Amino acid sequence: EIVLTQSPGTLSLSPGERTTLSCRASQSVISSYFAWYQQKPGQAPRLLIYAASRRAPGIPDRFSGSGSGTDFSLTISRLEPEDFAMYYCQQYGSSLYSFGQGTKLEI
Amino acid sequence: QMQLQESGPGLVKPSETLSLTCTVSGGSISSSDYFWGWIRQPPGKGLEWIGHIFYSGSTYSNPSLKSRVTISVDTSENHFSLKLSSVTAADTAVYYCARTYNSHPYYFDSWGQGTLVTVSS
Numbered sequence: 065e066i067v068l069t070q071s072p073g074t075l076s077l078s079p080g081e082r083t084t085l086s087c088r089a090s091q092s093v094i095s096s097y098f099a100w101y102q103q104k105p106g107q108a109p110r111l112l113i114y115a116a117s118r119r120a121p122g123i124p125d126r127f128s129g130s131g132s133g134t135d136f137s138l139t140i141s142r143l144e145p146e147d148f149a150m151y152y153c154q155q156y157g158s159s160l161y162s163f164g165q166g167t168k169l170e171i
Numbered sequence: 172q173m174q175l176q177e178s179g180p181g182l183v184k185p186s187e188t189l190s191l192t193c194t195v196s197g198g199s200i201s202s203s204d205y206f207w208g209w210i211r212q213p214p215g216k217g218l219e220w221i222g223h224i225f226y227s228g229s230t231y232s233n234p235s236l237k238s239r240v241t242i243s244v245d246t247s248e249n250h251f252s253l254k255l256s257s258v259t260a261a262d263t264a265v266y267y268c269a270r271t272y273n274s275h276p277y278y279f280d281s282w283g284q285g286t287l288v289t290v291s292s
Contacts, residue, residue, distance in 0.1 A: 065234075096277060097277040099277065099278035107284075108267055108282035108283065108284055109218065109267075109282060111278060111279065111280045114278045115277070120280065152217065152218055156278070160220070160231075160234070162220070163218040163220070165217045
């Protein structure tokens with residue numbers, strides 16, 4: 065099983081700032097099989113990025129994903145108040161899925 | 172737009188079987204375009220994939236849960252179901268159903284709102 069490790073655990077930032085969240089895999093992941101989700105309290109996760117760098121429909125262009133192999137990142141170019149939430153990375157491989165433990169983005 | 176909605180008991184006793192249903196609206200569960208999955212999240216913790224199913228009945232499950240998990244589909248009712256046997260307090264979680272694509276089942280693009288299941292006597 066591929067283990068995903070996200071860093072940092074918590075990020076404390078202000079609206080308007082730029083930030084990058086990281087996700088490291090224990091083994092190489094095919095880029096097409098890598099995704100990012102946003103989750104707000106009491107809500108289901110929402111798909112942000114799939115195939116490592118492709119924005120899901122309706123996702124603002126301030127969100128961007130990059131990376132390959134074992135290192136992936138999610139960048140938010142200019143934080144809006146609604147962006148403060150939990151973020152999870154996820155990979156698919158050998159018909160299995162695994163998620164990172166999450167990064168909390170707080171004001 | 173397709174929507175998913177979980178339903179089932181919110182409280183299950185230890186050693187019993189947890190049973191949940193996910194009803195799909197706005198589309199057919201028999202579509203060959205999709206797989207249908209279950210993911211859970213213990214309170215305050217991260218996400219764990221449980222398993223998923225194709226409308227034909229083909230299933231894939233997390234090896235850590237496989238011996239206790241049964242996922243089935245009812246095309247006549249347009250829903251799919253999860254059974255998790257021999258539950259313990261560690262199975263207390265919000266359970267989500269979600270959709271992925273048959274052609275590229277690499278991520279979940281549509282989720283139900285989730286339902287909290289507590290395991291307690």
